[in-house]
Amino acid sequence: MTADAADDRALLARHTAGDRDAFGELVARHRDRLWRVALRTLGDPDDAADAVQDALVSAYRSAATYRGDAAVTTWLHRITVNACIDLARRRASRPTTSLTENHVRDAGHVDGSYDASDAAAAVVAALRQLPIDQAAAVVIVDVEGFSVREAAGILGAPEGTVKSRCARGRARLAELLSELAPGNPTATPPVQRQTAEDKEGTQ
């Protein structure tokens, strides 16, 4: 166990023992990472704030149920990802295809090139178009750099499912981002792509 992980556990233990400051310290250690996960998964700052708030209040109240079989950071990420998925399903209104495609397209230059910040904006916009399960998997593994095993713990899914969600999410992202480079061989006519995605989305 790393020193950080031990500190996390000590803080959580202090919190469950009634130390009123301990949870705040724990939040301060993890809030930026949790915020980034929620922001990238949901794609909307207001939704991300709602999700992280729900998650941390939930963690605050359920700290006594933490069994220590996973790192505290994994536990916090799991609660946050669950809050994101719950919120996205409650909203049941991920941005429409046309809106997000425009965002992806607008992120690049007219000539099809794009620099680093354009690319980041395009990736963020494209992430919003993924089904929430795929977005969460891609964010946890590719953006946050968790191993597939850790991601399985965070996402509450078998490792094979995590890999599958990541693969499909990356394929979809690659397709969306290829819009920025007209000469890219991955670009396919929108009608064909939409049909293929519809099929994929029902799996």
Added chain:
Amino acid sequence: MTDGTSGRHLELDVLAELDEGISGPEVEQAARAHLNDCAECRERMAHLRTTRALLSALPPESMPSAVQTRIAAALEQAAAQPSGTVVPITRRTRPWNSPAVAGAAAAAAVVVLLGALVVGHIHRSNKPSSSASSAVGAPHQPRAADAAATKEWATNANYTAATIPSLVPHLVTGTPPADAVIASPSGASGGLAAGGSTTTADSRTLSGKQAQSAVPAPAPAPSGAITQDQMRSSRTAVAACATILAGGVPTEPVAVDFALYEGKPAVLFVLPTPGHAGLLDVWVVRTTCSSSSLDIYFRRISRPTG
């Protein structure tokens, strides 16, 4: 998973699964053979890997301070209230919660009500009542009433838990929201569309009623429930409710809005957060206002600047 290798080129799904090592053995063999011979598919695979690289290169993000503040307030709230956001006020950590001071608080509320009765109204932002001047200096006028004028609205906006943090600041600053979610359906003279105007049809009616009657309509016993109708027709009732919400401490609301919450009539109170100049307490009274009501929504937000 589809075969994906029967067509002219490999689908991105197939390439992504190959890259992740989850293709079946037959698909993998066929796909690798195809990749060896097809520069276009190799380029598609490279594009897929570039996508992964772009994901891992996304810049770090720090939680905005406003979100930090909001979450700290929510956690503070969670500490005070073990369950949910719809709670009896008595569970809040307030002086009111102490039996020892509850009686004194109740007495204070009576003083507020008597003071308001004599004064005839609570000070308002920009429309002093003619009847008020005769009563200025009433001995028991609550100190808090002098601190700041209440902005009164009748926006009829339909608030939800999700929209309160974004909409309520407009009640406080008096600026119309960019997305015009709050709008007074009754015309340009009332509501946020009028900018700084805080006078509403309701409040004008209210003044008239109070001028005619020496006794306010509500039965203002602190232990009794104050109805929305009473608050809509009597500023005394509004003051009494604000006092109850503030745990028995006479408190001038920063803003009050007669509106909707989740589609149902509600009165929204914005009160200063005791001891935190940067925060505001938002209370939504959905049925009646009393110290034991189970139907009052609470949320703490950051005080808007400007």
